[in-house]
Amino acid sequence: MFLCIGICSGNAQQPTMLTGTVSMVPKSFYGTWRVTSQRVEQNADIFKEKSLDIWNLSRTGDVITLYNMFNGAKAEINVENSDDSHVIFTKYGKNNKKKLTDRADIYIDGDTFSGYDYIKIDTYVNGKIVKTQSAKYKIKGEKIGGGITTE
Numbered sequence: 001m002f003l004c005i006g007i008c009s010g011n012a013q014q015p016t017m018l019t020g021t022v023s024m025v026p027k028s029f030y031g032t033w034r035v036t037s038q039r040v041e042q043n044a045d046i047f048k049e050k051s052l053d054i055w056n057l058s059r060t061g062d063v064i065t066l067y068n069m070f071n072g073a074k075a076e077i078n079v080e081n082s083d084d085s086h087v088i089f090t091k092y093g094k095n096n097k098k099k100l101t102d103r104a105d106i107y108i109d110g111d112t113f114s115g116y117d118y119i120k121i122d123t124y125v126n127g128k129i130v131k132t133q134s135a136k137y138k139i140k141g142e143k144i145g146g147g148i149t150t151e
Contacts, residue, residue, distance in 0.1 A: 025064065025082045026108055031146020032056050032069075037117060037137040044133035047119065055141070064089070085109065097124045104139070111143035 033055045039047055054069040067074045081088040085108050093100040099122045106115030117139050123131040 025059070025079055025087060026084055028108055028110065028143075029082075029087060030057050030059055032144050033113070033141040034144050035139060035141045037139045039135055040116075040138050041136040042134070044121075044135070046121075046133055047135040054144075056145075066091070098122065099124065106139065106141070113139075113141040115139055 035053045035055050036050070037053070038050045052070075056067040056069060058065050058067075064077050064079060065074065066077055075091045075093075077089045077091045079087065079089045086106070087108065088103070088105045090104075091100070091102040093102075101118075101120045101122075103118045104115065105118070106113045115138075117137040118134070119137070120132060120134045122129045123133075
Protein backbone atom coordinates (compact mmCIF):
# COMPACT_ATOMS: atom_id res chain seq x y z
CA MET A 1 0.00 0.00 0.00
CA PHE A 2 -0.20 -0.82 0.03
CA LEU A 3 0.75 1.39 0.57
CA CYS A 4 3.31 3.32 2.34
CA ILE A 5 3.94 0.10 4.21
CA GLY A 6 6.16 -0.82 1.28
CA ILE A 7 6.80 2.17 -0.94
CA CYS A 8 8.16 4.98 1.22
CA SER A 9 11.89 5.02 1.69
CA GLY A 10 13.88 6.25 4.65
CA ASN A 11 13.97 5.26 8.29
CA ALA A 12 10.40 6.11 9.29
CA GLN A 13 8.90 4.07 12.09
CA GLN A 14 5.73 2.12 11.40
CA PRO A 15 2.58 4.12 12.20
CA THR A 16 0.35 3.13 15.08
CA MET A 17 -2.36 0.66 14.08
CA LEU A 18 -5.88 2.05 13.86
CA THR A 19 -9.19 0.24 13.69
CA GLY A 20 -12.38 1.14 11.90
CA THR A 21 -15.78 -0.13 10.89
CA VAL A 22 -16.11 -2.33 7.85
CA SER A 23 -19.18 -2.39 5.69
CA MET A 24 -19.50 -4.63 2.62
CA VAL A 25 -16.27 -5.93 1.08
CA PRO A 26 -16.13 -8.58 -1.65
CA LYS A 27 -15.11 -11.97 -0.23
CA SER A 28 -12.58 -12.36 -3.04
CA PHE A 29 -10.65 -9.45 -1.51
CA TYR A 30 -9.24 -11.60 1.31
CA GLY A 31 -6.17 -13.77 0.91
CA THR A 32 -2.58 -13.27 -0.21
CA TRP A 33 -1.77 -10.89 -3.06
CA ARG A 34 1.40 -10.11 -5.05
CA VAL A 35 1.25 -6.33 -5.48
CA THR A 36 3.34 -4.17 -7.80
CA SER A 37 3.35 -0.39 -7.71
CA GLN A 38 4.75 2.20 -10.10
CA ARG A 39 4.98 5.84 -9.07
CA VAL A 40 3.17 8.13 -11.50
CA GLU A 41 3.33 11.43 -9.54
CA GLN A 42 5.27 12.86 -6.59
CA ASN A 43 6.19 16.17 -5.04
CA ALA A 44 9.12 14.87 -2.94
CA ASP A 45 12.08 12.55 -3.45
CA ILE A 46 11.28 10.30 -0.47
CA PHE A 47 9.07 7.88 -2.41
CA LYS A 48 10.37 4.81 -4.24
CA GLU A 49 9.82 4.67 -8.00
CA LYS A 50 8.39 1.15 -7.89
CA SER A 51 7.96 -1.72 -5.52
CA LEU A 52 6.92 -5.34 -5.22
CA ASP A 53 5.09 -6.46 -2.09
CA ILE A 54 3.13 -9.37 -0.74
CA TRP A 55 -0.06 -8.40 1.09
CA ASN A 56 -2.07 -10.72 3.26
CA LEU A 57 -5.57 -9.31 3.76
CA SER A 58 -7.76 -10.83 6.46
CA ARG A 59 -10.85 -9.86 8.41
CA THR A 60 -11.86 -10.44 12.02
CA GLY A 61 -15.22 -8.94 12.91
CA ASP A 62 -15.23 -5.34 11.72
CA VAL A 63 -11.46 -5.05 11.28
CA ILE A 64 -9.50 -5.71 8.08
CA THR A 65 -5.81 -6.37 8.66
CA LEU A 66 -3.20 -5.81 5.96
CA TYR A 67 0.09 -7.58 6.64
CA ASN A 68 3.09 -7.01 4.34
CA MET A 69 5.12 -10.23 4.38
CA PHE A 70 8.17 -8.58 2.77
CA ASN A 71 8.83 -6.08 5.54
CA GLY A 72 6.67 -7.25 8.44
CA ALA A 73 4.54 -4.09 8.51
CA LYS A 74 0.98 -4.51 9.73
CA ALA A 75 -1.98 -2.14 9.58
CA GLU A 76 -5.63 -2.30 10.49
CA ILE A 77 -7.60 -0.40 7.88
CA ASN A 78 -10.85 1.46 7.50
CA VAL A 79 -12.94 0.61 4.44
CA GLU A 80 -14.64 3.74 3.16
CA ASN A 81 -16.58 2.28 0.28
CA SER A 82 -17.01 -1.04 -1.48
CA ASP A 83 -19.29 -2.91 -3.81
CA ASP A 84 -18.98 -6.11 -5.82
CA SER A 85 -15.70 -5.08 -7.44
CA HIS A 86 -14.64 -1.65 -6.16
CA VAL A 87 -12.92 -1.11 -2.80
CA ILE A 88 -11.60 2.13 -1.28
CA PHE A 89 -9.67 1.91 1.95
CA THR A 90 -7.56 4.31 3.95
CA LYS A 91 -4.83 3.84 6.54
CA TYR A 92 -3.76 6.62 8.88
CA GLY A 93 -0.67 6.76 11.01
CA LYS A 94 1.12 9.26 13.16
CA ASN A 95 4.82 9.38 14.03
CA ASN A 96 6.12 12.30 16.10
CA LYS A 97 5.33 15.37 13.99
CA LYS A 98 4.27 13.51 10.85
CA LYS A 99 0.86 12.20 9.83
CA LEU A 100 0.49 9.57 7.09
CA THR A 101 -2.63 9.17 5.00
CA ASP A 102 -2.55 6.20 2.63
CA ARG A 103 -5.66 5.74 0.44
CA ALA A 104 -6.07 2.87 -2.00
CA ASP A 105 -8.78 2.85 -4.66
CA ILE A 106 -8.90 -0.53 -6.43
CA TYR A 107 -11.09 -2.57 -8.74
CA ILE A 108 -11.14 -6.34 -8.22
CA ASP A 109 -11.61 -8.65 -11.19
CA GLY A 110 -11.51 -12.26 -9.99
CA ASP A 111 -7.94 -12.99 -8.97
CA THR A 112 -6.51 -9.60 -10.02
CA PHE A 113 -6.99 -5.99 -9.02
CA SER A 114 -5.80 -2.64 -10.32
CA GLY A 115 -6.11 0.93 -9.22
CA TYR A 116 -4.24 3.72 -7.50
CA ASP A 117 -2.62 4.34 -4.14
CA TYR A 118 -2.42 7.92 -2.88
CA ILE A 119 0.10 8.68 -0.14
CA LYS A 120 0.34 11.93 1.78
CA ILE A 121 2.71 12.77 4.62
CA ASP A 122 1.97 15.99 6.50
CA THR A 123 4.65 17.47 8.80
CA TYR A 124 3.40 19.55 11.73
CA VAL A 125 5.09 22.23 13.81
CA ASN A 126 3.13 23.76 16.68
CA GLY A 127 -0.02 22.04 15.43
CA LYS A 128 0.16 23.52 11.92
CA ILE A 129 1.08 21.80 8.67
CA VAL A 130 4.45 23.10 7.48
CA LYS A 131 5.14 20.57 4.73
CA THR A 132 3.12 18.08 2.67
CA GLN A 133 4.80 15.31 0.69
CA SER A 134 2.70 13.18 -1.61
CA ALA A 135 2.82 10.53 -4.28
CA LYS A 136 0.41 8.65 -6.51
CA TYR A 137 1.09 5.05 -7.54
CA LYS A 138 -0.51 2.80 -10.13
CA ILE A 139 -0.96 -0.54 -8.37
CA LYS A 140 -1.72 -4.02 -9.65
CA GLY A 141 -2.37 -7.13 -7.64
CA GLU A 142 -2.50 -10.82 -8.41
CA LYS A 143 -4.02 -13.24 -5.92
CA ILE A 144 -1.54 -15.95 -5.02
CA GLY A 145 -3.29 -17.57 -2.05
CA GLY A 146 -6.73 -17.96 -0.53
CA GLY A 147 -9.94 -19.10 -2.14
CA ILE A 148 -11.67 -17.09 -4.82
CA THR A 149 -15.34 -16.55 -3.96
CA THR A 150 -17.78 -15.44 -6.63
CA GLU A 151 -20.80 -14.91 -4.33
